[in-house]
Amino acid sequence: MEKIKLIQAGVGGMGSAWRNGAILNNDDVEMVAIVDIADAVLVEAGEQLGVPPERRFKSLEDAVKAVKADAVLTVTPPAVHVKHAEIAFTNGLHLLTEKPIGGTIDEAKRMVALADKAGKQLVVAQNYRFNAPMRTLARLVREKPIGTLGHGNIQFYIPGDFRGSFRETMDYPLLVDMAIHHVDLIRAITGKNIVKVTAQTFRPAWSWYKHHPGLNMLLELDGGVQFSYTGDWSARGHCTTWNGAWRLQFDTGSIEYTHDGKIVQTTSTFFHADQNATQIAPDNTGHEGQRAVLDCFVNAIRTNTPAEVNGRDNLWSFGVVSAAVLSAQQGRTVDVRELIEA
Numbered sequence: 280m281e282k283i284k285l286i287q288a289g290v291g292g293m294g295s296a297w298r299n300g301a302i303l304n305n306d307d308v309e310m311v312a313i314v315d316i317a318d319a320v321l322v323e324a325g326e327q328l329g330v331p332p333e334r335r336f337k338s339l340e341d342a343v344k345a346v347k348a349d350a351v352l353t354v355t356p357p358a359v360h361v362k363h364a365e366i367a368f369t370n371g372l373h374l375l376t377e378k379p380i381g382g383t384i385d386e387a388k389r390m391v392a393l394a395d396k397a398g399k400q401l402v403v404a405q406n407y408r409f410n411a412p413m414r415t416l417a418r419l420v421r422e423k424p425i426g427t428l429g430h431g432n433i434q435f436y437i438p439g440d441f442r443g444s445f446r447e448t449m450d451y452p453l454l455v456d457m458a459i460h461h462v463d464l465i466r467a468i469t470g471k472n473i474v475k476v477t478a479q480t481f482r483p484a485w486s487w488y489k490h491h492p493g494l495n496m497l498l499e500l501d502g503g504v505q506f507s508y509t510g511d512w513s514a515r516g517h518c519t520t521w522n523g524a525w526r527l528q529f530d531t532g533s534i535e536y537t538h539d540g541k542i543v544q545t546t547s548t549f550f551h552a553d554q555n556a557t558q559i560a561p562d563n564t565g566h567e568g569q570r571a572v573l574d575c576f577v578n579a580i581r582t583n584t585p586a587e588v589n590g591r592d593n594l595w596s597f598g599v600v601s602a603a604v605l606s607a608q609q610g611r612t613v614d615v616r617e618l619i620e621a
Contacts, residue, residue, distance in 0.1 A: 280581070283307060283349045283350055283577055285309065285311065285349070285351070285352055286311060286313070286314065286339070286342050286343065286346065286348045287310060287312075287313050287324075287351075287352045288314040288339045288351060288353045288355055289355040290313050290320055290321065291323075292444065294320075294324075294354035295320075296569065297352065297354055298310075298324055298327065299327075300569055300570060301572070301573040310330055311348050312334040312336060312342040313325060313334070313336070314335075314336045314337070314338065314341075314342050316337060321335040321337075322335075334346055339363055339367075343372070350373040350374065351373070351374050351375070352376075353367075353375070354377045356445050357379050357380075357381055358386075360376050360382070364390040368394055368397035369393075371399070373399045373400040373401075373576070373580050374390075374399065374402070375402045375572070375573070376390075376402070376404065377404045378403055379455060379456065379600060381597070384601040384619075387590070387593070388594065390590055391590045391591050394590055400586065401591075402572065402575060402576045402579060402586045402590070403588050403589070405460065405588045405593065406567075406568045406569045406572045407460040407463065407464055409564065409566070411561035411563070413464055413467070413522060414562055414564045415542060415561045415562045416468045416527065416534065417467055417468045419527075419544070420470065421470070423529075424544070425533075425544065426529040426531045426532070427529060428469060428504060428528070430505040430506065430528050431506045431525065432509075433465070433506070433507075433508045433509075433510075433524065433525055434508075434523060434524045434538075435453075435458070435461060435512075435519055435523040435524070436511055436514035436516075437519060438512070438518070439457070439512045440487075446488075447487070447489060448488075448489045451490060451491055451604055451607070452490060452491075452492050452512060453480075453493065453494050453510055453511070454600060454603055455604070458494060458496075459596060459597065462498070462596055462600060464522070464523075465500070466595060469500060471500040471501040472501050473498050473499070473599045474500065474501060474615055475613070475614055476497070476599055476603045476606050476613050477611075478497075478606040479494070479607060480494050480495075481494075483513055485513065485515070486513040488513060492511060493512075493513070494508065494509070494510045496508040510523070520538070520539070520540045524537055524538045531546050534559075542560075543557070544559055572588060575587055594619050599615050602614070602615045
């Protein structure tokens with residue numbers, strides 16, 4: 280099958296993770312051009328990927344004009360995404376964008392509208408959805424081995440060292456740049472949208488971030504299901520996994536994804552009565568992470584069908600983050616539907 284001709288914009292930082300992992304030696308894509316503002320990064324990535332100097336560019340506009348391509352992957356700061364969407368869709372190209380989808384909810388809506396108008400695929404890199412333990416949690420919620428989900432909790436504690444990057448100085452770094460993965464996972468695992476958000480953010484005294492890396496959220500899902508979230512991207516001490524640590528509460532027991540990455544299903548009646556805990560091995564789900572997202576993108580292009588992590592679906596995940604920012608700023612509960620449907 281013919282390869283998808285891809286332009287990658289942003290090949291350093293997280294872009295290097297894409298090229299070293301999902302893209303390198305991938306039989307489904309051909310890297311026809313790369314874009315970055317840093318000369319040294321362009322040289323490094325070009326040599327690694329076999330992209331000659333004449334197909335290394337400082338701007339996406341120049342790359343699109345000079346090279347025949349099918350799609351763009353943008354691994355750039357969120358504020359850049361809407362501009363890259365305009366360039367891609369105006370030139371008849373599909374777009375895969377790093378999360379969060381845009382800098383604001385209005386930019387995200389514009390990107391979705393541009394994709395619809397152009398008849399092209401817009402896919403968002405919500406790669407955590409494809410991690411095997413998270414896929415397993417979603418299956419267990421669907422299959423209901425210990426009843427119906429009633430409520431849940433996520434804890435996330437990791438000292439993220441992003442000194443020197445845009446994350447160090449951005450507003451609400453955990454909420455906007457990381458918790459987007461976790462709220463998207465809540466939606467994917469429960470099969471429900473998050474409709475209301477109450478959030479508080481904070482900055483611990485020892486934090487190296489300019490703004491607030493700490494976050495507490497209360498979330499209401501469709502049907503009144505409740506979720507809570509606590510996290511700190513400048514945490515000290517025992518860390519969770521990047522997926523976070525989860526507890527899902529059901530009629531007759533709980534399912535936990537622990538701090539050290541185990542899935543444990545426990546049934547019980549009353550305190551310590553008839554308690555039975557079983558460890559569950561993660562399902563074999565094939566490709567994970569960024570490679571799975573790229574697979575989705577390629578399949579969406581080839582079949583002309585929206586990917587699981589398409590832009591329109593992602594408005595709900597980004598809408599939760601946008602609502603949480605408003606909640607933290609204004610000290611009130613925010614209805615996510617008001618932002619998405621406005």
